[in-house]
Amino acid sequence: MLKVENLTKVYPNGTVALRDVSFQVPDGEFLAVIGLSGSGKSTLLRCINRIIEPTSGRIILDGVDLTALPPSEMRKQRRQIGMVFQQFNLVKRSSVLTNVLAGRLGYLPSYMSLANHFPAADHETALKTLARLGLEDKAHVRADSLSGGQQQRVGIARALMQDPKLILADEPVASLDPVLSHSIMKHLEACNKEDGITILCSLHFLDLVHRYATSAIGLKGGQLVFQGLPQEIDDAQFKEIFGQEAERVTIL
Amino acid sequence: MNMLTAKPTKAPRNAGVAAALSLVVPGAGQFYLGMRQRAAAILGVVLGLGVLIQWVFADLGVGEVTWGSLTTSWLWALLALLWLWNVADAYGRARGRRSADAVGVLLALVIVYYIGWQVTDANLERLFSRFEDVKGVLNALVHPDLVARDELGAWRPSENFGDLVGKIVHKPASGLLVALGLVREGALVPALVPGKLLETIAIGLMATLFSAVLALPLSFAAAHNIMSRVPGGAVIYQVMRGVLNVVRAIDTLIWGILIVVWVGLGSFAGVLALTIHSIAALGKLYSEEIEHIDPGPVEALTATGAGLLQTIRYAVIPQIVPPFLAFTLLRWDINMRMATVVGVVAGGGIGFFVVETIRKGGYEQYAAALWLVALVIILVDYVSARWRERILVGEVLTDKRAPRPLARAARTALMAALLLAFFAASWSLSQIDLRKLFEPAPTFWQVVGDFVTIDVSPAVLQVVSRQMLITVFQALIATTLGALAAIPFSFLAARNLLGDSPVGKAAYYATRALLNFLRSIEALLYVAIFVFWVGIGPFAGMLSLAITSFALVGKLFSEAIENIDPGPLEAITAAGGTRLQSVMYAILPQIIPPFISYVIYQWDINVRVSTIVGFAGGGGVGLLLNNYFGMLQYHKAGTVVAMIVIVVTVMDFASAKIRERLV
Ligand SMILES: Nc1ncnc2c1ncn2[C@@H]1O[C@H](COP(=O)(O)OP(=O)(O)O)[C@@H](O)[C@H]1O
Ligand SMILES: [Mg+2]
Numbered sequence: 001m002l003k004v005e006n007l008t009k010v011y012p013n014g015t016v017a018l019r020d021v022s023f024q025v026p027d028g029e030f031l032a033v034i035g036l037s038g039s040g041k042s043t044l045l046r047c048i049n050r051i052i053e054p055t056s057g058r059i060i061l062d063g064v065d066l067t068a069l070p071p072s073e074m075r076k077q078r079r080q081i082g083m084v085f086q087q088f089n090l091v092k093r094s095s096v097l098t099n100v101l102a103g104r105l106g107y108l109p110s111y112m113s114l115a116n117h118f119p120a121a122d123h124e125t126a127l128k129t130l131a132r133l134g135l136e137d138k139a140h141v142r143a144d145s146l147s148g149g150q151q152q153r154v155g156i157a158r159a160l161m162q163d164p165k166l167i168l169a170d171e172p173v174a175s176l177d178p179v180l181s182h183s184i185m186k187h188l189e190a191c192n193k194e195d196g197i198t199i200l201c202s203l204h205f206l207d208l209v210h211r212y213a214t215s216a217i218g219l220k221g222g223q224l225v226f227q228g229l230p231q232e233i234d235d236a237q238f239k240e241i242f243g244q245e246a247e248r249v250t251i252l
Numbered sequence: 253m254n255m256l257t258a259k260p261t262k263a264p265r266n267a268g269v270a271a272a273l274s275l276v277v278p279g280a281g282q283f284y285l286g287m288r289q290r291a292a293a294i295l296g297v298v299l300g301l302g303v304l305i306q307w308v309f310a311d312l313g314v315g316e317v318t319w320g321s322l323t324t325s326w327l328w329a330l331l332a333l334l335w336l337w338n339v340a341d342a343y344g345r346a347r348g349r350r351s352a353d354a355v356g357v358l359l360a361l362v363i364v365y366y367i368g369w370q371v372t373d374a375n376l377e378r379l380f381s382r383f384e385d386v387k388g389v390l391n392a393l394v395h396p397d398l399v400a401r402d403e404l405g406a407w408r409p410s411e412n413f414g415d416l417v418g419k420i421v422h423k424p425a426s427g428l429l430v431a432l433g434l435v436r437e438g439a440l441v442p443a444l445v446p447g448k449l450l451e452t453i454a455i456g457l458m459a460t461l462f463s464a465v466l467a468l469p470l471s472f473a474a475a476h477n478i479m480s481r482v483p484g485g486a487v488i489y490q491v492m493r494g495v496l497n498v499v500r501a502i503d504t505l506i507w508g509i510l511i512v513v514w515v516g517l518g519s520f521a522g523v524l525a526l527t528i529h530s531i532a533a534l535g536k537l538y539s540e541e542i543e544h545i546d547p548g549p550v551e552a553l554t555a556t557g558a559g560l561l562q563t564i565r566y567a568v569i570p571q572i573v574p575p576f577l578a579f580t581l582l583r584w585d586i587n588m589r590m591a592t593v594v595g596v597v598a599g600g601g602i603g604f605f606v607v608e609t610i611r612k613g614g615y616e617q618y619a620a621a622l623w624l625v626a627l628v629i630i631l632v633d634y635v636s637a638r639w640r641e642r643i644l645v646g647e648v649l650t651d652k653r654a655p656r657p658l659a660r661a662a663r664t665a666l667m668a669a670l671l672l673a674f675f676a677a678s679w680s681l682s683q684i685d686l687r688k689l690f691e692p693a694p695t696f697w698q699v700v701g702d703f704v705t706i707d708v709s710p711a712v713l714q715v716v717s718r719q720m721l722i723t724v725f726q727a728l729i730a731t732t733l734g735a736l737a738a739i740p741f742s743f744l745a746a747r748n749l750l751g752d753s754p755v756g757k758a759a760y761y762a763t764r765a766l767l768n769f770l771r772s773i774e775a776l777l778y779v780a781i782f783v784f785w786v787g788i789g790p791f792a793g794m795l796s797l798a799i800t801s802f803a804l805v806g807k808l809f810s811e812a813i814e815n816i817d818p819g820p821l822e823a824i825t826a827a828g829g830t831r832l833q834s835v836m837y838a839i840l841p842q843i844i845p846p847f848i849s850y851v852i853y854q855w856d857i858n859v860r861v862s863t864i865v866g867f868a869g870g871g872g873v874g875l876l877l878n879n880y881f882g883m884l885q886y887h888k889a890g891t892v893v894a895m896i897v898i899v900v901t902v903m904d905f906a907s908a909k910i911r912e913r914l915v
Contacts, residue, residue, distance in 0.1 A: 049555055078557035089548030094570045102566045106557025114565050155552075162556055 001026055002048070002166060002198065007057035009043050009222075017043040019222040021057070025200065025215075027165075030192045032209040032230060033202040035219035036242055041202035044219065045168040048200070049081045050074055061166070079106040082159025082197075084169040084188075088151040092144035096135065096154050099143050100126045103161030122161075129157045133187060149180035156187055160195075167191060169201040173208070181205075185212050206238060267346035274342035278335055281342025294338050294356075301331055301363050311718055314370045327363055334359040365732070368725035372790040373871070379786060379795075386785045392615035393781075396623045412617045416605070416624055418447040446681055449624050452601040454681035455519055456591035456632075459526030460584040461675070467531045468576075470496070471538030478542060492535075499532035501900040502893060504590045505776075505864040505874075508598035509881050513699050515688040519600030523682050524689075526587050526594060533586075537579045538572075545571045578640045585636040592625050593776040596867050597878075600683070603776070607868070610780045618780060622773055629772035702886035706894050716876065716888075716895050723872035724899065726794045726865075727858035733794075734801025735851045741767065741802075742809030749813060749839075767810075771803035775861050779868035793870020797858050805854050812846040813839065849911045856907035863896050 002025040009018040017040045025031050033041050046052040048059055050066060059066040066077055082103070090099045104122045105113055118126075130136055133153040138146060143154060152172060159167050169188060173181035189212050191197045203209050209216055209230050216233060218226030218241040226233065226241055233241075265285055274281030279295035305327045308314035315325035337356045344350070400410035409417075422440040429435050446454075472478050474492035479485030508525035515521050549567035558566070595603025602621055609617040743749055745763040750756035775796040782792035820838035829837070866874020873892055880889040 051551060051555055075557045075559065078555060081555070083552065083555040085548060085552060087548050089546075089552035091549045091567055091570045092546070093574060094566070098566070098570075102553055102558070103556050105553060105559070105562045105566065108562075110559050110561045113562055158552070158556070168555075 001060075001062060002200075003058075003060040004044075004048070005058040005060065007044070007047060007059065008055050009040075009047055009052065010055045017222050018047065018054075018219075021219070021222075021224045023217055023224060023227055025198060027198055028192070028196050030189065030199045030201070030212060030214045032213035032216040033200060033219065034204075034206070034209060034216060034226075034233075034241060035202075039219040040222040041219055042170050043222075045083075045170050045200060045202060048166075048168055049078050049083060051083075075106065079162050080165045082162045082164035082167040084152070084155050084159050084167060084172045086171040086174045088148075088155045088175075090143040090151055090154055090158075092142070094143060095140055096130070096143055096146065097123075097126060097139040099154055100130060100139075100157045100161055103158040106162065126157070126161060129160050130154075132160075133157050148176050149183060152176065152180075152184050153187060156184070156191070160191065164197060166198045166200070169199060171202050171204065174204055181208065188212070206233065209233065265346050267343050270346040271339050271343035274339045275335075278338045281339070282345065285342070285345055287345065294341075297360055298331070298334060298338065301334070301360060304367060305331060305363065307721070308367050308371060311714070312371060314367055327366065330359055330363050334363075365729070368729045371722050372726045372729055372794045374729065374791050374794065375786065378791075382785055386781075389615050389781060389784055393619045393622070395616055396620035397614075397616040398620050398623070410620075412620050414445075414447060415617075416447045416449045416602070416620060418450055419445045421445055448602045448605040448621075449628065451519055451681055452591045452595075452603075452625075453588070453628065454678035455522045455526065455594070455601050456584065456588035457674070457678045458523045458682045458684060459530055459591070460580065460587045462523070462527045463530035463534055463583065463587075464576075464580045466527070467534035467538055470531065470535045471542060474535055474539035475542035477545075477547075492539075496532045496535045496539075497901060498897055499528060500536065501860075501897045501904070502529070503860055503864050503896075504529040504594055505597050505867060506877065506893060506896070508594050508596075509877070510703070512598055514692045514696050515685075516693065517599030519595075519682045520685055520688060521598040522591065522594040522600045522603075523684060525598055526590055529590075530583055530587055534579060534583055538576055541572055541575045541579070574643050578643050581636045581640050581643070585632055588632045589629060589772075589774055592629070593774045593864075596776060606777060606780065622777060625777065626769050626772040630768055633768075633772065699886050703890040703893075705887060706890035707885075707887035708891065712888050712891055716873070716891050719873045719876045719892075720895050720899055722790050723862045723874075724859055724903075726790050726870075726872055727797065727855055727862045730794045730797035730862070731801050731805075731851060731855040731858050733798040734803075735805045735847075735854065737798075737802045738806035738809055741806045742813060743835075745806060745810035746813035748816075748818065763806075763810075767803045767806045769803075770799055771807060773800075775800045775865055776868050776870075779865055779870045783869040788869040788871070790871030793862060793865035793872060793874075796865055796870060797862055800861070801854050801858060804857075805850055808850040808853075809843070809847060812843050812850070816842045845914050849914045852907050852910055852914075856903050859903045860900055863900070 004024070005022050007018055007021045008016070010016050021040075021044065033044060035041050043052060047054045048066075050059075054067060057067070061077070061081075064077065066074065069077060091102070098116065101118045101122060104118060104126075108118070127136065127139060130139055133156060135150060135153055135157070138150065138154075143151060146154065152175075155172075167188070172188065173184050176184060185208060188199055188201060192199045201213070203213075210233075213230045216226065216228065216230045217224060218233075218237070220241055226237060270281035270284050272281070273284050274294075277295070278298040279291035279293075281291075282294060283291035305315070305325055309316065309325035309327070315327040316323060317326045334356060337359060341356065397410050397412040399407050399413065402408050420442045423443045425435045425437075425439050425441045429441065430437050435441060470492065473488050474496055476489055479489035482488070504525050507528050508521060511521045511524045511528075515524065545568060549571070550563055553563045553567045591601055591603075593603045595601035595605070596607055598604075602625060606618055606621050609615075609621070741763055744759050745767060747760055750760045775793075778796035778799055779792055782795045786792050786795065816839060820842070821834050824834040824838045862870075862872055862874075863877075864874045866872045866876065867878050869875070873896060877889055877892045880886070880892065
């Protein structure tokens with residue numbers, strides 16, 4: 001269970017990106033985070049694993065208050081929170097395998113991993129994970145030689161290597177075309193259904209929300225303006241979240 | 253009035269007022285019309301030229317004419333014309349006409365180039381009248397002293413070839429060989445005595461290695477994104493950047509004369525001079541690369557719970573190693589070129605050899621050095637470019653765990669062993685002696701003290717700025733001449749224009765070869781020819797610079813032509829246009845901006861180089877610096893170096909800004 005309580009984030013330049021946001025995500029949920037660009041979705045996801053330090057409020061994961069942890073403890077907690085990014089954030093010149101193995105770094109002592117040496121068991125898991133995502137034959141090529149959809153699958157594989165309880169996906173399909181979007185969303189859905197990983201995923205398209213999410217929250221100007229089931233978001237709600245001028249965009 | 257050309261004039265301004273204002277203060281009328289940039293440009297140009305005309309007239313008597321009792325510069329008449337043009341411009345603009353900019357630009361250019369021509373002592377007549385005498389030298393250039401006939405009439409490498417490349421001599425065997433039982437005690441075994449060329453290669457290699465290793469930590473201190481996370485980092489960043497810029501502005505050869513005071517003449521001084529300059533150059537490039545890394549992977553690894561060291565190892569290093577290697581290879585190329593000339597002041601290497609042979613009038617030996625230098629540099633240039641391409645484009649990378657053929661591992665091991673042997677040989681060849689660093693000559697600190705307390709008395713400042721002016725103009729005229737000559741050749745060196753006919757291919761390869769050959773020899777090595785031809789002075793330096801400019805600009809131009817969009821060319825050909833028409837309408841519009849940008853870039857480079865052509869008799873500040881050093885007047889030498897730093901930095905900044913606006 002993830003609990004977010006009265007979360008507020010004020011950037012050093014004074015921008016209030018999140019204003020007193022509270023919600024709960026029971027285990028096994030696939031939660032869609034929707035909102036216009038600039039509404040605070042990325043900030044929210046990054047405050048949960050404290051890549052961005054919250055200004056006030058609490059993040060409680062399975063009873064542990066993450067916001068109260070010292071940096072070294074926080075690092076340990078991050079191991080169970082995977083993250084998937086819009087721009088994939090792969091090391092382009094490194095091989096796919098090295099990128100995937102990097103997901104294990106949190107479990108390894110520094111000295112051991114500095115020479116690009118990972119335990120044999122990790123290698124096996126990495127190859128299995130790649131196979132699961134349909135990339136078994138790509139392990140030894142450079143990450144930037146893959147297509148966008150393939151790179152995002154590597155990103156998911158890296159997150160899975162952490163053996164996470166929770167995956168934060170920040171617009172994982174915003175850089176991809178519609179067909180690929182569905183392929184990536186299906187992989188995330190599999191992580192959710194088969195592995196029981198809780199997923200928080202920010203999305204732009206209402207149709208993707210309807211199709212994949214089990215619950216949803218909406219942000220507008222850093223404030224929580226919707227919380228409920230995806231089916232409850234009708235056109236009126238949609239306008240409320242995305243503003244009056246927004247049109248519903250249908251993909252596929 | 254035609255509806256299409258009518259401008260939406262806001263408040264109509266009075267043309268008479270505009271003209272009158274511009275008559276009083278150049279640009280004032282344009283300012284009144286709201287054209288601020290134009291106004292500032294006009295005022296700046298007129299004022300600048302006025303100062304320049306007065307300066308060169310008073311100091312060097314440029315443009316002097318006598319009218320009865322009045323002695324003045326006739327250039328004032330041109331400036332008056334420019335002033336009138338500015339009045340006409342203000343009047344015309346006020347009435348919505350676009351006056352001919354070309355007239356104003358042309359007037360300004362005539363003034364600038366006339367002054368430049370005069371102060372660099374350019375004298376084409378001498379170039380022709382001395383041609384008969386110089387034929388001998390030119391003849392020597394195509395008959396380099398590389399081979400000679402022995403008593404039996406067979407061709408063998410000449411003595412000079414041995415001095416340059418290396419000789420085989422027979423020496424008593426070393427104890428090791430005897431102990432191994434390979435030879436008998438006291439037996440003579442052949443050994444290689446390396447020549448000046450090998451020494452030069454070693455100097456370039458050692459300097460590249462040293463500077464790469466030393467620049468690495470410094471570059472992190474000069475990277476904004478790193479230092480902004482460290483307490484007090486902002487200050488360190490500013491200081492580092494400043495130091496790197498100043499050190500970079502001082503040419504390798506100028507570092508050379510300073511370092512000779514420290515460790516004495518020799519190859520080691522050359523290595524140090526190259527290393528210092530190249531640390532600064534690499535430090536800047538490395539730090540910019542660090543600043544441009546993609547923060548995404550760093551964020552991603554932090555999110556997995558990786559530690560700081562792990563994040564650096566897996567998210568930062570993989571991003572920076574390839575560009576760092578590429579920059580180092582590029583620097584190796586540059587260092588090899590500089591290694592061929594650093595000996596002129598620091599001793600050691602082929603530069604020293606050239607100075608010595610010229611002194612003795614050995615032009616055939618000098619020619620041999622040039623040919624060998626060209627050979628080595630062209631090779632280095634090629635290898636460096638190929639490796640850079642491979643590193644940056646990257647092969648499909650294989651992991652450690654991926655099956656790796658044994659042959660590959662063996663090849664890697666062999667390469668490593670070779671490199672190590674190369675390193676050891678270069679170390680001894682370039683006479684690296686780190687102890688010397690800590691035992692400077694007794695006068696060293698005295699000299700440094702004098703050097704940093706620069707002499708700012710008006711008399712010295714006047715002399716130094718006069719030479720600086722000559723240096724800047726020398727660079728300008730050389731760039732102009734080189735670029736003008738390069739234009740026709742660049743078309744001949746552009747593959748896409750010449751087609752696949754045998755004649756086209758032959759022209760292409762011949763032009764490329766000529767450009768590559770000329771470009772492989774540093775301006776300083778050409779000076780010797782021109783000193784003999786037109787005499788010591790800025791003209792000789794200018795001609796040398798013109799040759800290297802011709803070669804580099806020619807290469808850049810031809811690449812710009814090769815990179816044009818073929819679409820318009822195709823369209824004009826399809827429309828039945830002639831070859832000349834396609835050049836006029838499809839090619840020229842695409843290449844003029846990069847051409848101008850390259851010319852400015854070349855001028856910037858030339859200002860740096862022209863600060864040193866004086867070391868070989870090419871005039872300008874280099875000559876002055878050399879003289880001050882010779883006369884042990886270190887305060888004044890300090891003034892020269894300070895002035896160079898200022899001018900080079902300003903040129904660098906201005907050139908970057910202008911080029912930014914062009915593209
Ligand atoms: N590092 C930052 N510094 C200052 N303001 C920021 C920073 N990052 C984001 N913001 C601002 O915070 C608000 C929310 O941004 P973000 O969380 O990126 O929204 P979203 O992901 O929904 O597009 C925006 O107004 C954005 O401009
Ligand atoms: Mg975002």
